[in-house]
Amino acid sequence: MNFKIIALIILFTLSLQTNAQDALAKVVNGKLVRIDNFQSKYITPRHIDIWLPDGYSDSTKYAVLYMHDGQMLYDSEQSWNKQAWDIDDAASKLFNTKRTKKFIVVGIWNGGETRHSDYFPQKPFKSLSKSEKDTVNAQLKRSHVPIKTTFNPQSDNYLKFMVEELKPYIDNTYSVYRDRENTYVMGSSMGGLISMYAICEYPKVFGGAACLSTHWVGTFILENNPMPNEFLKYLKKKLPNPNKHKIYFDCGDQTLDALYPDIQNKVDSIMIEKGYNSSSWETKYFPGENHSEQAWNKRASIPLEFLFKK
Numbered sequence: 001m002n003f004k005i006i007a008l009i010i011l012f013t014l015s016l017q018t019n020a021q022d023a024l025a026k027v028v029n030g031k032l033v034r035i036d037n038f039q040s041k042y043i044t045p046r047h048i049d050i051w052l053p054d055g056y057s058d059s060t061k062y063a064v065l066y067m068h069d070g071q072m073l074y075d076s077e078q079s080w081n082k083q084a085w086d087i088d089d090a091a092s093k094l095f096n097t098k099r100t101k102k103f104i105v106v107g108i109w110n111g112g113e114t115r116h117s118d119y120f121p122q123k124p125f126k127s128l129s130k131s132e133k134d135t136v137n138a139q140l141k142r143s144h145v146p147i148k149t150t151f152n153p154q155s156d157n158y159l160k161f162m163v164e165e166l167k168p169y170i171d172n173t174y175s176v177y178r179d180r181e182n183t184y185v186m187g188s189s190m191g192g193l194i195s196m197y198a199i200c201e202y203p204k205v206f207g208g209a210a211c212l213s214t215h216w217v218g219t220f221i222l223e224n225n226p227m228p229n230e231f232l233k234y235l236k237k238k239l240p241n242p243n244k245h246k247i248y249f250d251c252g253d254q255t256l257d258a259l260y261p262d263i264q265n266k267v268d269s270i271m272i273e274k275g276y277n278s279s280s281w282e283t284k285y286f287p288g289e290n291h292s293e294q295a296w297n298k299r300a301s302i303p304l305e306f307l308f309k310k
Helices: 003-018 087-096 113-119 124-128 130-142 155-173 190-201 225-236 255-259 261-273 293-299 299-306
Strands: 031-038 046-052 064-067 104-110 183-188 208-212 247-249 282-284
Touching: 031 155, 046 087, 064 155, 064 299, 087 104, 087 299, 104 155, 104 208, 113 155, 113 190, 124 155, 124 225, 155 190, 183 190, 183 299, 190 208, 190 225, 190 247, 190 293, 208 299, 225 261, 247 261, 247 299, 261 282, 282 299
Parallel strands: 064 104, 064 183, 183 208, 208 247, 247 282
Antiparallel strands: 031 046, 046 104
8 A cells, every 4th residue: 555545544534533523413304412522431521413313203112323433424514524424314215215124323423532442442452462562552653543652442441331321321311122133333444343342242232233344454554463363363252143133344445445355355254154144244345435434325225224124
């Protein structure tokens, strides 16, 4: 990968972390509810943007989709790069055609400088040797990921926040199902990685995960990088029961996504080995697609339909 591409990747990463606006996003369909700076004993405070579909009623029960990088989900005018998932639009179209059950979306803003440590699966990192941890630390520092001294993932605390603090709030405030079969998690890039980690660490809580452009490299290069193999070993040990869970993966092959296809192929082999089939797992490849909200916007309906299909 040439220097120009690496520079663009670094710019993308830093901008995603720091430049989103605080104004409430505008949605074309449904209603958005903001919780300002949701307090947590586990992670830094952050906004939570909850999307309720048109016709939301307390007399109806809804499934719940938890999504990461919440500032990039609803409104391109409020994002740093003028791109967004438009997840409200994708969901509404599926509802209108009756292709899925209805759900609400809980958009969790990332923590800015803490984003990489919040989303980086902690147990696989801890399994590395000291020299391997040093290698990962050095690669992240060269990529300008904000690290004060030594990289220290905090994803176990991030998941505790989701499961022990945020989910109880959502369950008690909105008319939603609380069971595993109606609780899903979804994200892209590092958000895809933490979605994978969430369903593996909390298989009794999450019934499905959608992991788009999953950042299997952890750092930003493949050479001398121990993380991909460690993630594969983790999956072999921790993938949940395929009869009770659904998992979606995808990737393109341009910009940062160019790092993913070979690793994703190995993940696919593990999925088959662990008993996943077309009813419980999908991996899709999108040649020509890059690493951006514009790309994820175009295909967002695919994982939504897979997870929430009636």
